[in-house]
Amino acid sequence: MNTDPNARKAAEAVDEARLWQRQMDMAAIGALPNGGVNRAALSPEDIRARKLMIDWASELGFEVSTDAIANLYVRRAGRNADAPPVATGSHLDSQPKGGKFDGAYGVVGGFEALEAIHRAGIETERPIDVIAWTNEEGGRYQPGVMGSSLYVGDDAHEKMLPLVDTDGIKLADALADTLASTPGLPTRTFGAPMSAYVEAHIEQGPRLENANNTIGVVSGIQGLFWFGVEVIGDEAHAGTTPLKGRKDALKAAVSMVAALEDLMADETDTVRFTVGRFECHPGAPSTVPGRVYFTIDFRHPDPAVIARLTAGIAPTCEANARNCSVSVSPIIASAPVDFDPAVVDLVRASASELGLTHMDMPSGAGHDAGHIAGLCPTGMIFVPCEKGISHNEAENATPADLAAGSRVLAATLVKLANR
Amino acid sequence: MNTDPNARKAAEAVDEARLWQRQMDMAAIGALPNGGVNRAALSPEDIRARKLMIDWASELGFEVSTDAIANLYVRRAGRNADAPPVATGSHLDSQPKGGKFDGAYGVVGGFEALEAIHRAGIETERPIDVIAWTNEEGGRYQPGVMGSSLYVGDDAHEKMLPLVDTDGIKLADALADTLASTPGLPTRTFGAPMSAYVEAHIEQGPRLENANNTIGVVSGIQGLFWFGVEVIGDEAHAGTTPLKGRKDALKAAVSMVAALEDLMADETDTVRFTVGRFECHPGAPSTVPGRVYFTIDFRHPDPAVIARLTAGIAPTCEANARNCSVSVSPIIASAPVDFDPAVVDLVRASASELGLTHMDMPSGAGHDAGHIAGLCPTGMIFVPCEKGISHNEAENATPADLAAGSRVLAATLVKLANR
Numbered sequence: 001m002n003t004d005p006n007a008r009k010a011a012e013a014v015d016e017a018r019l020w021q022r023q024m025d026m027a028a029i030g031a032l033p034n035g036g037v038n039r040a041a042l043s044p045e046d047i048r049a050r051k052l053m054i055d056w057a058s059e060l061g062f063e064v065s066t067d068a069i070a071n072l073y074v075r076r077a078g079r080n081a082d083a084p085p086v087a088t089g090s091h092l093d094s095q096p097k098g099g100k101f102d103g104a105y106g107v108v109g110g111f112e113a114l115e116a117i118h119r120a121g122i123e124t125e126r127p128i129d130v131i132a133w134t135n136e137e138g139g140r141y142q143p144g145v146m147g148s149s150l151y152v153g154d155d156a157h158e159k160m161l162p163l164v165d166t167d168g169i170k171l172a173d174a175l176a177d178t179l180a181s182t183p184g185l186p187t188r189t190f191g192a193p194m195s196a197y198v199e200a201h202i203e204q205g206p207r208l209e210n211a212n213n214t215i216g217v218v219s220g221i222q223g224l225f226w227f228g229v230e231v232i233g234d235e236a237h238a239g240t241t242p243l244k245g246r247k248d249a250l251k252a253a254v255s256m257v258a259a260l261e262d263l264m265a266d267e268t269d270t271v272r273f274t275v276g277r278f279e280c281h282p283g284a285p286s287t288v289p290g291r292v293y294f295t296i297d298f299r300h301p302d303p304a305v306i307a308r309l310t311a312g313i314a315p316t317c318e319a320n321a322r323n324c325s326v327s328v329s330p331i332i333a334s335a336p337v338d339f340d341p342a343v344v345d346l347v348r349a350s351a352s353e354l355g356l357t358h359m360d361m362p363s364g365a366g367h368d369a370g371h372i373a374g375l376c377p378t379g380m381i382f383v384p385c386e387k388g389i390s391h392n393e394a395e396n397a398t399p400a401d402l403a404a405g406s407r408v409l410a411a412t413l414v415k416l417a418n419r
Numbered sequence: 420m421n422t423d424p425n426a427r428k429a430a431e432a433v434d435e436a437r438l439w440q441r442q443m444d445m446a447a448i449g450a451l452p453n454g455g456v457n458r459a460a461l462s463p464e465d466i467r468a469r470k471l472m473i474d475w476a477s478e479l480g481f482e483v484s485t486d487a488i489a490n491l492y493v494r495r496a497g498r499n500a501d502a503p504p505v506a507t508g509s510h511l512d513s514q515p516k517g518g519k520f521d522g523a524y525g526v527v528g529g530f531e532a533l534e535a536i537h538r539a540g541i542e543t544e545r546p547i548d549v550i551a552w553t554n555e556e557g558g559r560y561q562p563g564v565m566g567s568s569l570y571v572g573d574d575a576h577e578k579m580l581p582l583v584d585t586d587g588i589k590l591a592d593a594l595a596d597t598l599a600s601t602p603g604l605p606t607r608t609f610g611a612p613m614s615a616y617v618e619a620h621i622e623q624g625p626r627l628e629n630a631n632n633t634i635g636v637v638s639g640i641q642g643l644f645w646f647g648v649e650v651i652g653d654e655a656h657a658g659t660t661p662l663k664g665r666k667d668a669l670k671a672a673v674s675m676v677a678a679l680e681d682l683m684a685d686e687t688d689t690v691r692f693t694v695g696r697f698e699c700h701p702g703a704p705s706t707v708p709g710r711v712y713f714t715i716d717f718r719h720p721d722p723a724v725i726a727r728l729t730a731g732i733a734p735t736c737e738a739n740a741r742n743c744s745v746s747v748s749p750i751i752a753s754a755p756v757d758f759d760p761a762v763v764d765l766v767r768a769s770a771s772e773l774g775l776t777h778m779d780m781p782s783g784a785g786h787d788a789g790h791i792a793g794l795c796p797t798g799m800i801f802v803p804c805e806k807g808i809s810h811n812e813a814e815n816a817t818p819a820d821l822a823a824g825s826r827v828l829a830a831t832l833v834k835l836a837n838r
């Protein structure tokens with residue numbers, strides 16, 4: 001096989017036990033009783049996680065820096081200090097009842113790849129950065145994917161500072177505390193060029209496990225669309241009002257959801273269609289509901305399919321409104337992202353060369369890589385998570401799969417850094 | 420026409436303006452900003468309402484008494500003091516955001532009938548009682564229809580005393596305060612025989628208004644059945660979990676409700692089928708719902724139809740559970756009540772004799788009359804309410820329709836009291 005010998009050396013230097021121990025050390029920060037993690041962005045737990053990463057970097061002599069939103073950068077220097085770096089990373093913040101691996105794996109597994117390259121004694125032309133992006137989850141401050149979107153300019157720093165969490169704490173204050181906790185770090189500016197970006201992450205779905213594959217070669221991030229549907233009828237007495245005269249918002253909403261299932265039907269099982277919130281008012285058993293609000297979350301990687309389904313939503317709801325009124329409002333419209341074909345090919349080749357089973361797949365969830373793809377050639381590497389469970393304390397992954405992902409990442413980073 | 424001349428005299432003595440004024444005086448107690456009433460059972464407002472009624476009774480020399488649950492009795496004596504009385508009445512408590520007429524009309528309109536009989540100088544063989552039953556609505560203390568169910572022995576007094584309202588106030592204490600507020604009243608025992616009972620009430624539905632009829636001759640109270648349906652699936656990530664592997668409790672519940680609509684379909688529009696509560700957990704737009712709970716309220720006057728529909732509910736839910744689990748639990752099973760044919764005939768004849776348009780109809784809602792029907796021959800008189808709206812501050816009725824109902828009631832009471 002036509003393997004880059006340095007890429008192979010780096011991959012072979014990945015240490016499964018060291019990586020696992022670091023995952024567990026990171027998971028101890030904000031640990032929850034049922035095996036999960038609560039590590040809100042810019043919280044004391046987040047600060048402890050950053051300090052742990054800085055300790056790891058200092059032991060190996062890597063440079064650490066930060067920026068105005070507290071993204072954290074660990075750099076292994078290249079031969080050419082002026083060359084735009086190759087970067088990897090993810091996020092250290094978690095869902096309020098999150099798992100040990102969502103985000104943290106991309107940082108810790110990225111650091112493992114960097115250490116493996118370092119210990120293998122491989123020089124690279126470009127610097128390699130491991131980045132912990134601030135507030136990917138959006139659990140404490142919305143919107144999420146904040147650090148990466150500010151970095152590439154998809155959103156504005158000054159819009160974030162007044163945000164307030166549920167305890168009334170301003171993001172500006174939590175950010176100042178976080179930056180003050182690691183004094184003396186050099187500061188980067190947003191938008192500095194990168195040569196390439198590759199993010200490792202658990203799949204957060206069951207496809208790799210079901211197909212018995214170790215590596216997901218991520219082709220892009222599917223488009224994500226949210227709509228809110230409000231159905232207005234008339235409250236009425238359940239015992240005295242004949243059905244023919246009712247304006248029953250619940251029954252209208254039920255027939256809308258059933259019709260939307262037909263609209264979204266897909267033999268290839270690629271469309272993701274979810275009604276996750278469904279509120280019925282006033283909610284008394286003997287009162288005909290006068291108002292229902294429900295959400296539509298649908299996702300697909302293909303813009304043509306997205307356009308067809310988006311166009312069908314409002315007419316489908318209106319056709320099933322019976323004698324109620326209905327309004328459909330867009331909430332999120334996030335176009336699909338196609339990753340750079342050359343980076344995707346490198347990831348696939350690295351997995352093949354390392355003898356790891358793999359499959360191409362789009363990402364079902366959003367990631368920091370979705371923003372960085374607007375700045376530089378980008379790709380992602382997925383590893384399996386048990387039963388596809390994520391955003392849940394039960395989230396799990398095996399040491400072997402995590403190490404495999406870091407090996408593919410190490411090999412890919414070496415190739416990109418010498419490209 | 421073969422009218423009882425005393426019945427006609429009594430009906431003609433009903434004073435529309437006096438009745439309306441009393442309705443408005445009663446509605447001023449616990450009045451809400453949008454025209455409605457909040458008069459919780461055994462509250463200071465309920466006490467003021469009782470005192471107002473006692474004042475009216477005292478002015479006319481009627482006897483007032485009470486009992487251990489604070490039901491309030493106003494009696495016009497008959498020739499035979501030992502004969503079981505003919506009674507009418509309803510309740511003075513309201514929903515938290517109730518209307519002016521639900522319940523209050525049956526007491527105030529009943530009192531108007533009694534005054535009309537009195538002012539017309541008509542002697543009756545039996546005493547005639549106007550009763551304000553305690554806590555029909557069940558808004559503050561559950562269960563409702565409390566005073567009438569204790570009177571006939573359908574429920575036990577000692578079970579009610581420990582009940583607590585949302586402010587932590589025991590029913591026993593609120594009851595003691597209520598009884599202490601009208602000291603010196605003679606006390607009746609529960610279950611004393613009655614000769615007949617006729618209750619006037621607003622329809623709380625649109626049928627009389629739609630048919631342009633003034634009087635509803637109520638044939639009985641339809642059966643009322645509540646079920647709770649719990650659907651259990653698995654929470655999953657809306658972006659990453661293929662639809663084929665999901666256990667989506669929302670989509671399963673939606674197909675159950677759609678199938679229940681087919682089960683309950685009825686060309687005669689007699690079945691009342693309502694899903695009034697529908698809760699979806701965890702309720703996040705991007706999480707596949709793992710649990711849905713919804714209620715079924717269905718009502719019908721015919722035991723055979725009730726049996727068929729009841730038997731169909733669980734199989735219909737199970738057949739549409741997809742790959743979720745479902746459990747169906749009965750909550751309320753209240754068999755239909757048929758009123759006494761002779762009383763129903765008397766009500767119909769009185770309406771005809773007074774030249775009032777009328778129709779036979781079952782009651783869609785429950786009433787104190789439903790309990791009293793187990794004790795003595797019972798009937799009800801409905802009058803229209805605007806657009807069928809009830810349990811709502813917008814509840815409305817016309818002075819003319821209320822007076823018409825009191826006229827039919829006065830005529831019917833005279834006939835029953837001399838029967």
